Amino acid sequence: xxxxxxxxxxxxxxxxxxxxxxxxxxxxxxxxxxxxxxxxxxxxxxxxxxxxxxxxxxxxxxxxxxxxxxxxxxxxxxxxxxxxxxxxxxxxxxxxxxxxxxxxxxxxxxxxxxxxxxxxxxxxxxxxxxxxxxxxxxxxxxxxxxxxxxxxxxxxxxxxxxxxxxxxxxxxxxxxxxxxxxxxxxxxxxxxxxxxx
Numbered sequence: 001x002x003x004x005x006x007x008x009x010x011x012x013x014x015x016x017x018x019x020x021x022x023x024x025x026x027x028x029x030x031x032x033x034x035x036x037x038x039x040x041x042x043x044x045x046x047x048x049x050x051x052x053x054x055x056x057x058x059x060x061x062x063x064x065x066x067x068x069x070x071x072x073x074x075x076x077x078x079x080x081x082x083x084x085x086x087x088x089x090x091x092x093x094x095x096x097x098x099x100x101x102x103x104x105x106x107x108x109x110x111x112x113x114x115x116x117x118x119x120x121x122x123x124x125x126x127x128x129x130x131x132x133x134x135x136x137x138x139x140x141x142x143x144x145x146x147x148x149x150x151x152x153x154x155x156x157x158x159x160x161x162x163x164x165x166x167x168x169x170x171x172x173x174x175x176x177x178x179x180x181x182x183x184x185x186x187x188x189x190x191x192x193x194x195x196x197x
Contacts, residue, residue: 006089009035009151012044017146018084019047019077019101021139022130024165026073033146034155043100045150050158062111071111075126076133078105083130084143142168
C-alpha cells in the first residue's frame with residue numbers, strides 16, 4: 001500500500017479546520033481562522049476564539065459543572081488540530097508546530113488537575129477523545145470543506161466559518177438522511193428561527 005504524501009500546507013489547513021469545527025460543534029465562538037503564519041506566536045496558522053464571557057473564571061469555581069464543561073470543551077478544541085492531522089495522515093506529528101496547542105491545552109487543563117502527571121494523562125485522554133470526536137463523518141466532512149475554503153481564502157471570519165460548517169452539515173444531511181426526516185428537521189429549524197426572531 002502506497003501512502004499519499006501530505007504537504008505541510010495541507011497539514012496546517014486541516015489542523016486549523018479541525019480546531020474550528022471542534023469549536024463550532026462544542027459551541028465555542030470562533031472570531032476567525034487563518035493559515036497565515038504568525039511570527040510572534042511561532043505558528044503556521046491559528047484559530048482565534050471570541051473572548052470568554054466573564055462567567056468563565058475557572059480559577060474561581062472549578063467544581064461548577066458549567067465551568068468544568070467549558071474547560072473540557074476548550075481542551076478538546078485545543079487537541080483537535082493535532083487530531084485532524086492524525087485523521088488526514090494516519091499518524092501524529094509530534095513536532096514543534098503542535099507545541100503551542102499542547103501548552104495552551106495543558107494550561108487550561110491545569111485548572112482541573114494540579115498534579116503534572118494527572119494533567120498529562122488527562123491530555124492524552126483528550127487527544128484520543130478529540131480524534132474520536134472528529135472521526136464522526138459529519139464533523140470530518142465539515143473539516144474537509146473548511147480546509148478547502150481556508151486553502152482558497154487564507155483567512156476566514158467567524159461568521160463565514162460558521163456558515164461554511166453549517167452548509168457542510170446540511171449537505172451531509174441531504175446525502176445521508178431520508179427525505180421525510182430531512183423535511184422534519186427543516187420544519188424544526190424554521191420553527192426555531194421564528195421563535196428567535
